[in-house]
Amino acid sequence: MMPDSQRIVITGVGLAAPGGASTLAEFRAQVLAGRSGISTLEMRYMGVHPAGLCDFPETKYRKKRDNKRGTRAGCLGVYCAGEALAESGIDFTQYRLDRTGVYMGLTEHGTVETENEVYNISQYNYNVDYWTHHHNPRTVLNNPAGEITMTFGITGPHYSVGAACAAGNAALIQGCQMLRLGEVDVALCGGLSECTGSFGIFASFRAQGALAEHADPTKASRPFDQARNGIVISEGGCVFTLERLDKAQARGAKIYGEIVGYAMNSDARDFVLPYGPRQAECIRLALDRAGMTPADIDLVNTHATGTKQGDIEECRAIAEVFAGCENLRVNNTKSIIGHAMGAAGVLELAANLPAFEDGLAHPTINLDELDPECALPGLVSGEAQKLPRAETILNNSFGMVGINSTLIVKRLVAK
Missing domain, CATH: 3.40.47.10 (Thiolase/Chalcone synthase)
Structure with a gap:
């Protein structure tokens, strides 16, 4: 059997899910009840479509001005990471900030911000003098992970894992590997989506014939059903705190499960x-x-x-x-x-x-x-x-x- 120093466990969960769940307990109650989190969204150039939207306390861990300067993915990431840390009971007396890694899975990043800026300058005859100076730091791929480190003072490694819709799992795998290699002692790992902000993502799925439509948005997402007709696009975020088993047990942490x-x-x-x-x-x-x-x-x-x-x-x-x-x-x-x-x-x-x-x-x-x-x-x-x-x-x-x-x-x- 693998030694406890190489066994990786989940000790904290922070999330924001479509339908308004902003804690694991709320989310579990929602899914057990089979209560849909899908509503509708009026999207620029696209009209009204079914979509999964989140409602969570966006200013719990940073001020409104910081959220405005950053990205929606960063906002989701900061909240979820803060909740994951709080849930795990880590206060950095047992661990070091420079030995903490942040690994976030993204399907894409920068699309929302770029679309918004192009739309903005279209109101000024496409004069690029009106293009925001925040664009570059908003659209670099490591942005959401970096926003987490800045908010919580984490000085260990941070980066995003681009793996399409496998990215959340990929980030967890990355965290496990970094812990086993001894590169970090704590890993904040998860995935983020701000896709509901992008008309281009909706338009592309529609062009592929893969964008779900239904008169009742709560019934639009229907995997395995004979009448299914595509994907319902959602935003959301979830971050897990990962630790080695021996350290987690030594500090008496609650353990949700072991990644085996x-x-x-x-x-x-x-x-x-x-x-x-x-x-x-x-x-x-x-x-x-x-x-x-x-x-x-x-x-x-x-x-x-x-x-x-x-x-x-x-x-x-x-x-x-x-x-x-x-x-x-x-x-x-x-x-x-x-x-x-x-x-x-x-x-x-x-x-x-x-x-x-x-x-x-x-x-x-x-x-x-x-x-x-x-x-x-x-x-x-x-x-x-x-x-x-x-x-x-x-x-x-x-x-x-x-x-x-x-x-x-x-x-x-x-x-």
Whole structure:
């Protein structure tokens, strides 16, 4: 068994989720109830569309003027990181600020800020004299992670991990690796999305035929359903505090779970079309690194976004890997909160992490007519369901340009 100094555990969770949840307890109550976090947004040039929007105390950790100078992703990141630190009980008497790392997953960054500036100068006949001097520091990729370090005085390494919609998982993997290498002693890891601020992201998904539409926005996000017609774009953020097990136990920290396995790979095939066989390989590699078999997994949280082929490819991968695993349960969080892009994987993990305590799998909602090609055994629909066993969670996150990630978290058993 791996020594405790190499075992990585989650000791804090901070989040802002579509629908107004700004604590883990609120978010867990929302997903267990199957209460949609989707409303509507009137977007420049695009009209009104379903979207997932967050409501959280934006000035809890920094002043309004700092939020205005920074970015929406930075604002989300600062709040979530502050909550993760507070939840973990870290006050930097046991740890050093220069031995703390900040790793944030992003699908993209700078699109919102650039669109806003182009629109701004359009009001002045495109005179670039009206272009803000804040643009460059707002649009560098490390901006949200850097805003976190400036707010909390963290002087260790910070950077963003660009991995499309697998970025949240990728940032957690990065944090685990840096802790195991001894580069840092605490890692703030997570994912952020400010995508609801960009008309271009909405327009591009619509051009691909992948932007969800429904008369009732709460029913627009419907992975696995026969009537699904695309993605609901959401903003959001989630940050985890990661530590080595021995240090966390020595200071008496609450431990949410242990990260025991992870994997990333590439389809190497297409810009947007996912590929189930590579996803299956990614899942198997994570299981192998965790020293587990498919029968050891109790709950799979799917990436499924509500696109026709994307859902089918992942379902094929899961059905292949977990064939014969009768006690497995499968759910989908995007049906409730939409697709929070860089924050998707970590928000979805947070939604399911309390299953170690309450033993429940939250439901997949809006599943009125199951697509036969998505008919996974153990798919939890409609209402929350008691898990036969609640020891392990496997979290999938996949992204454009063929990037796949799988993360496995295990309930820590007291010695």
